[in-house]
Amino acid sequence: xxxxxxxxxxxxxxxxxxxxxxxxxxxxxxxxxxxxxxxxxxxxxxxxxxxxxxxxxxxxxxxxxxxxxxxxxxxxxxxxxxxxxxxxxxxxxxxxxxxxxxxxxxxxxxxxxxxxxxxxxxxxxxxxxxxxxxxxxxxxxxxxxxxxxxxxxxxxxxxxxxxxxxxxxxxxxxxxxxxxxxxxxxxxxxxxxxxxxxxxxxxxxxxxxx
Numbered sequence: 001x002x003x004x005x006x007x008x009x010x011x012x013x014x015x016x017x018x019x020x021x022x023x024x025x026x027x028x029x030x031x032x033x034x035x036x037x038x039x040x041x042x043x044x045x046x047x048x049x050x051x052x053x054x055x056x057x058x059x060x061x062x063x064x065x066x067x068x069x070x071x072x073x074x075x076x077x078x079x080x081x082x083x084x085x086x087x088x089x090x091x092x093x094x095x096x097x098x099x100x101x102x103x104x105x106x107x108x109x110x111x112x113x114x115x116x117x118x119x120x121x122x123x124x125x126x127x128x129x130x131x132x133x134x135x136x137x138x139x140x141x142x143x144x145x146x147x148x149x150x151x152x153x154x155x156x157x158x159x160x161x162x163x164x165x166x167x168x169x170x171x172x173x174x175x176x177x178x179x180x181x182x183x184x185x186x187x188x189x190x191x192x193x194x195x196x197x198x199x200x201x202x203x204x205x206x207x208x209x210x
Contacts (some may be wrong), residue, residue, distance in 0.1 A: 011145030136161025
């Protein structure tokens, strides 16, 4: 079996589950539910309870899912994510130092950006995947305009206020994956509730891609 990468995981299902607030004791059950629904990428934001314990627990999904941390703001956090077994470094901002540290640690950076300037700083620092954040502030027209100048190899992933009903507009504008947070998971939801939300989101994505 070939090694799973972010590229192959997103090719299988272009969705990232953002589990802000998840607890380490529930991460396995929720990740199982997500996998069952078709998700292959999981992000545990570092402002969740005991995030490194959750990231370590996801080792049970190696070869089946890609996972890592969100809200990564400095290089020290990159090091900790790597030690915990994470593979993905997601940030709300464009920080060349964080991108460089991620690449040096053989982790995949996913920096946040809003403008063309930030996008090219991220790309020139070695990132390929770009998180348009907060996406709802800018809208699909913003992404479509950026598409005229961004290289074709760049993969833009809208995050923040992009629910199932908006996915078709974003896909037509050039989005090639989506980060989904509160529409999928909120603290207190059971794994079964997450499973049904995830299946609805997957169905909406498939409809948007047609």
